[in-house]
Each structure stands twice: as C-alpha cells, then as structure tokens.
Amino acid sequence: GQSLEQPSEVTAVEGAIVQINCTYQTSGFYGLSWYQQHDGGAPTFLSYNALDGLEETGRFSSFLSRSDSYGYLLLQELQMKDSASYFCARSPSPNDYKLSFGAGTTVTVRA
Amino acid sequence: SAVISQKPSRDICQRGTSLTIQCQVDSQVTMMFWYRQQPGQSLTLIATANQGSEATYESGFVIDKFPISRPNLTFSTLTVSNLSPEDSSIYLCSVERDRPNTEAFFGQGTRLTVV
Numbered sequence: 397g398q399s400l401e402q403p404s405e406v407t408a409v410e411g412a413i414v415q416i417n418c419t420y421q422t423s424g425f426y427g428l429s430w431y432q433q434h435d436g437g438a439p440t441f442l443s444y445n446a447l448d449g450l451e452e453t454g455r456f457s458s459f460l461s462r463s464d465s466y467g468y469l470l471l472q473e474l475q476m477k478d479s480a481s482y483f484c485a486r487s488p489s490p491n492d493y494k495l496s497f498g499a500g501t502t503v504t505v506r507a
Numbered sequence: 508s509a510v511i512s513q514k515p516s517r518d519i520c521q522r523g524t525s526l527t528i529q530c531q532v533d534s535q536v537t538m539m540f541w542y543r544q545q546p547g548q549s550l551t552l553i554a555t556a557n558q559g560s561e562a563t564y565e566s567g568f569v570i571d572k573f574p575i576s577r578p579n580l581t582f583s584t585l586t587v588s589n590l591s592p593e594d595s596s597i598y599l600c601s602v603e604r605d606r607p608n609t610e611a612f613f614g615q616g617t618r619l620t621v622v
Contacts, residue, residue, distance in 0.1 A: 427609075429609070429610075429611075431611075436618075437615065437616075438613040438616060439550065439599070439613045440613070441609075441610040441611065444609045483549060483550070493538055493540070493603045493611075494540065494552055495540075495550075495552070495601075495611060496552070497550045497551075498549060499549045500549050
C-alpha cells in the first residue's frame with residue numbers, strides 16, 4: 397500500500413503557481429522523487445530530494461523537509477501542457493532502487 | 508537517459524489466457540522493475556528482476572501469476588497468467604542507472620484489457 401499522501405486533484409489557470417504537497421511515513425525513507433505522467437504516457441522524472449531544501453529545475457521546483465516528513469512540488473508559470481498527473485515517490489535507501497508511489501495528483505490547467 | 512521499448516503497447520485478451528510483455532533497454536542495467544497501474548490509480552511494484560536470478564516479488568504478487576524472465580542485462584519479460592478482468596491494467600517496466608538512486612526510466616506501458 398501507499399505510505400504517501402497527496403491531494404487527488406488541483407485546478408489552476410495558465411500562468412498560475414501550483415503547489416502539490418506530499419506527506420510520508422518516516423520509516424524506511426531515504427529520498428523523495430516527483431514524476432509527471434500524461435494520460436496514456438510513461439511517467440517521466442521531474443525532481444529528486446534526499447536533503448532538506450529546495451531543488452529548482454526550470455519552472456518546476458521540489459522541496460523536502462525531513463523533520464516534517466513533508467515535501468512539495470511547485471509548478472510555476474503554468475502552461476496547458478502541464479495538465480497531467482503528478483506522483484511523489486519515496487526511495488527506501490541509497491542502495492534500494494525500488495520506488496513506492498503516492499496516489500497521484502491530477503493537475504488541470506485552464507485557459 | 509535510458510530508452511526503453513515495451514511491447515505490446517496494448518492488447519485485449521480472453522479470460523483464462525496469458526499475455527507476455529517484453530521490455531528492451533538500449534543499455535545494460537542491473538535491475539529492471541515491473542509495475543502495475545490500475546485505471547486512474549498509482550503505480551504498484553510487482554517485482555524486481557535481476558539477471559541470473561529469480562525475480563523478487565512484492566507482497567500480494569506471486570510467481571505463478573506473474574512469471575518473469577531476465578535472460579540478459581538488456582531484456583525482460585513479464586507474463587500475466589490465467590487472466591481475469593481484474594488484471595485489466597497498464598503494466599510498466601522500469602530501470603534505473605547504476606548510480607545513486609535518483610531517476611527511474613519507464614517504458615510506455617502495456618494497456619491490457621481482459622474480456
């Protein structure tokens with residue numbers, strides 16, 4: 397089962413900023429990743445945090461707070477093409493490549 | 508990045524039959540993973556496939572239902588056996604590079620419908 401919680405859906409307009417939160421159970425946690433999946437497509441990697449703080453990659457940023465067992469993905473300057481599902485995923489250790497995924501957040505961008 | 512070719516992309520199968528899904532990677536990787544994604548749901552890991560050894564299955568998944576082959580470092584197959592409508596899902600293979608755990612690459616998935 398999933399040990400990560402994220403909102404099921406978010407709707408926003410073009411140009412807006414969206415923050416998708418992800419909370420996780422601390423047991424067996426090493427790092428948090430984010431993946432984007434368009435309908436019918438493969439999940440694609442967006443960002444990864446193993447340390448506290450903000451990782452910025454273009455319009456997308458990810459944040460992790462290990463003390464709060466919490467992370468988020470920030471989508472800035474939203475575009476229509478950003479309409480997709482976004483998944484947070486936890487890694488249990490640096491040498492264990494298995495991922496456990498959250499339930500996913502469907503982001504709908506409106507004109 | 509890794510390029511993963513997965514086939515078939517979709518199939519419709521009769522209940523009681525089996526479907527074998529193939530996953531080909533453009534470079535050698537130690538581990539390959541098979542996930543299931545039920546309609547509108549998240550990804551659930553079925554098993555990890557290492558070359559030269561039996562696959563390691565996650566809780567709720569068994570070898571008799573999901574036999575896996577891993578004959579070399581670039582190829583794997585997943586068979587979904589004795590199909591029932593509950594097996595209707597997207598099945599995805601995935602690999603990670605042999606480096607600190609950051610990025611996973613996925614195939615395009617196989618959309619299976621059991622009728």
